[in-house]
Amino acid sequence: MDSLTLAARLVKHFEGCRLAAYQDSAGPWTIGYGHTRGVLPGQTITQEEADAFLHEDLLSADAAVSSLIDRKVIGSAATAALIDFAFNLGQGALEQLLRHADTEAQFDRWVHAGGQVLPGLVKRRAVEAFLFSLGDL
Numbered sequence: 001m002d003s004l005t006l007a008a009r010l011v012k013h014f015e016g017c018r019l020a021a022y023q024d025s026a027g028p029w030t031i032g033y034g035h036t037r038g039v040l041p042g043q044t045i046t047q048e049e050a051d052a053f054l055h056e057d058l059l060s061a062d063a064a065v066s067s068l069i070d071r072k073v074i075g076s077a078a079t080a081a082l083i084d085f086a087f088n089l090g091q092g093a094l095e096q097l098l099r100h101a102d103t104e105a106q107f108d109r110w111v112h113a114g115g116q117v118l119p120g121l122v123k124r125r126a127v128e129a130f131l132f133s134l135g136d137l
Helices: 003-015 047-068 074-087 091-098 105-111 117-135
Strands: 016-025 029-032
Touching: 003 047, 003 074, 003 117, 029 047, 047 074, 047 091, 074 091, 074 117, 091 105, 105 117
Parallel strands: none
Antiparallel strands: 016 029
């Protein structure tokens, strides 16, 4: 399985899909599979629009990863973990994560939203760290 397909599965699993706008635990208005750009209160979308937003957002996260690492060196599982991380937290957080030589051990530092540790983020970071440790599938 390629890294983008695996990352899409991770995002779908951890984000779920909501076709009506909601405020996530950190505050931004969100819709679909965690899409935040341009979302307004009361907005609704179709499943097709949610899938299109997911595709766009994954391509953006994938580009962020590709700009920072050599994908051939770390492998597809590790790349998928970083794509999911970038999707969830953005390129700035990804850059901070990758500054550390012990990147795998750093995932569990990113489990807070709205000033609280969220169990869903603890699980997500554990899966990402595991996939990162695998390197390639």
